[in-house]
Amino acid sequence: MSLRDEVRRAFDTVSTAVTDAKSMTSDLSIDEELNLHSIGWEPVELVSGVSLYSIPYGYWNWGQGEIEAASHAHAKAFSNATARILREAANAGGHGVVGMHIERAIHPTHVEISLVGTAVRPVDTTQRLERSVFASDLSARDFTMLMIAGWEPLGLASGASFVFAPRRTMSAALQQQSQNVELTNFTEAMYSSREAAMERMQDVALEMQGTGVVDVKVQEGPMHFASHAVGFVALGTVVRLAKPSHQLIHPTTVVSLNDASVEFDAQTLS
Amino acid sequence: MPDAPSDLPEAAQRRFDQGAFSSALSVSDFGACLEMGLDPLGLVQGFCAMRWGAFTMSGMGRGLNPYNGAQGGYVQNYQCPHGMISAEHRAWGQNYQQPWIEDAWRTGFNSAYSRMMEEAQALGAHGVVGVIDSENPLSDTGVVEFHLRGTAVKVLGAPAPTETPWSTFLAGQRLAKTFEAGYAPVSIVTAVASVRVWAYCMTEYLMEGTGGMWANAGSAGEIVQVVDAQSKVRDLARSRVRSALQGDPLHGAHLELSTREFSKGDLEVQSRLSGNRVRRFKDFDPLATPRPTVRLS
16 A cells, blocks of 8 residues: 555544543654564553752862762662652553663752653563563664564663862972873772772672673763862663573665765754 | 634735745655645644743742642642741742643643644645744743744545644654554644742752751752652643543653752742654554664765
């Protein structure tokens, strides 16, 4: 049937709304929904989770070593927000959350984490899993590829560490004023922050009995409100093999014949 | 063609009668529409300017007792754990829904939407595609203008419309895929929820990071009152959209949240959810498992 016929059919046969059914809501695009359907999954409901966790005043500017109050606040805010989105997904009958949008804000006195995603589940009720709901920021397309390759997501792992870069002594600062030198205090602080955050993320993955973490995103750098504090945050999706071995996906090589100058204008889709 | 609604601007009717069509579609979306058998008829718009100012009580609005809340709306109270300490101490806190803001927003949006649809009806359209909506301050006097625009289309070969046209934020290839996937557009759906937060002492201390002299100084914890407000405001927007769907699915949803801080811990949290209400007209065609490709160009 041609596309025109499909459109005519859509408006000829569309009936009145089914008022007793529970509405499916999703922030996935139609492509993503089709991807999910191709592996026997479907979207269920738009879900969200949020947490704000306080950081006592005065921890950012003076001290040495890790700013434990900030690292702890980030970990607690992340786990509380994740627990809330998972609870919403479970209540909606979902088996997991995909395409999660993660918004993080580190303020001097609190950390704010906001998660929004779509709860998904297998279409076939006999395939529904007897295990806890997973959260993932993988897109529906990446989730599909992961499942085809014989892997499954277990949850989202995050590790954060905020470290104080010690101030130089007055004499060191004066001596280095006209030199190009490495600021070892900042180098060491970043090293320490990176290692601690990565280790925490890996610990979460091991707790979930995962084999590894994919699509890890890192954010690092100085804190804009504290000149001697640096932070490193890593987060990704914990995965493990669901089949006896990895399934090779054998990608097909294609050469696009599209004219590069006539491209689709995504601006109009906002 | 149905009779033109009476409040349609005379200039709009004159524009429609001129013969040439106008459209907000890009060339590729225009091509995709023709491919689907959707004939563009004209660019249709709706406006509504709303006074948008003193809708929220300022700090002066905080009375001696918690507000009882609008009838049936969300209200949650928070009690200070310290007892009576001083007149400045925030002995109670409250989260409450602000239906007057939600109603004002809905009035503005719906007026602009219905005006856009009136223009589409005047053109004899079956639907409006590629809807774009915006809210912008019109002046510095607290006036917000709601503006919706889209392209009215006619389904080629279909009988003249007898009902209100359908509408969708989608256009072009994404709309084509929606039809191919077995969904027909019904309407755009959008809802706003607004919750005001009157901070109580613990929220104030935790937001400031001080712990306060009456609490354990330097203590940390989850800022429960703000978490409740943010969770509730999203929930209210979602339940409002769900009730508008009447069993139909919502696609391409977009949930956004904005916060305004008036004073220490006193916030207004607003959430907006919008998306495309669609209706299934056929089952999914069985899909082959996607084949990964590597592009060489």
